[in-house]
Amino acid sequence: MSGGNAPLVGICDYGVGNLRSVERALTEGGARALVASDPARLLECDGLVLPGVGAFVAAAAALHQRGIDDAVVETVRLGRPILGVCLGFQLLFEESDEGAGGIGLGVLPGCVHRLDRHRGKVPHVGWNQLTVRRPSALLGGLNGGEFVYFVHSYAAIPGDASDVVATADYGGELVAAVERGAVQGTQFHPEKSGAAGLRIYANFVAGCTVPVRT
Helix, strand or coil: CCCCCCCEEEEECCCCCCHHHHHHHHHHCCCEEEEECCHHHHCCCCEEEECCCCCHHHHHHHHHHHCHHHHHHHHHHCCCCEEEECHHHHHCCCEECCCCCCECCCCCCEEEEECCHHHCCCCEEEEEECEECCCCCCCCCCCCCCEEEEEECEEEEECCHHHEEEEEECCCEEEEEEEECCEEEECCEHHHCHHHHHHHHHHHHHCCCCCCCC
16 A cells, blocks of 8 residues: 555546546555646656557547647656556657647657557457567566457557567567656556556566655
8 A cells, every 4th residue: 555655656637548446456566546637747757657548630629629648648758657547658659640730748759550450340349368578677576478458449550660669469579668758658548457557567666755844
């Protein structure tokens, strides 16, 4: 359980996503979790989680209308950790071909494209094994082979391959997780992925250091 000295992790509430399951996972990982839509409150946090399900363009518009997009970009500029999950992960990139005007936050280089139907059924829904591509803080303690839960029709193609820390196979390789400094993201839902997912949230919380206040 989290205590008074635990990091405060903000969960960006812009009307998209299952926020309570993320909140529970963060709390179990040792954080004080705050669900907030006020950018000023989010900027007071030691780290942020950007969740999301649904359509990229509508989600990007909702972030902008609430000013949460600026809070996310400023969090990255300050070097505080941020974790994008599913659609929230995709929003960290520059753009998506899902509808007109699919402009993302641009804190990660790359773009998001619809899954090819030759891979299999779209949307991709279900459990797939992770292949860990390189050591990372986010995936610490995972060796690869863990099953995690995906629900998506679009997939990110990072502009820098060195950002990729894990992949999965669904009719071909797809990017499952990235880490670029304090900017991290998973295409799958850690909060729905059992012990492996809870470990990922705990790793993220561990990276959200509490500043010394005098």
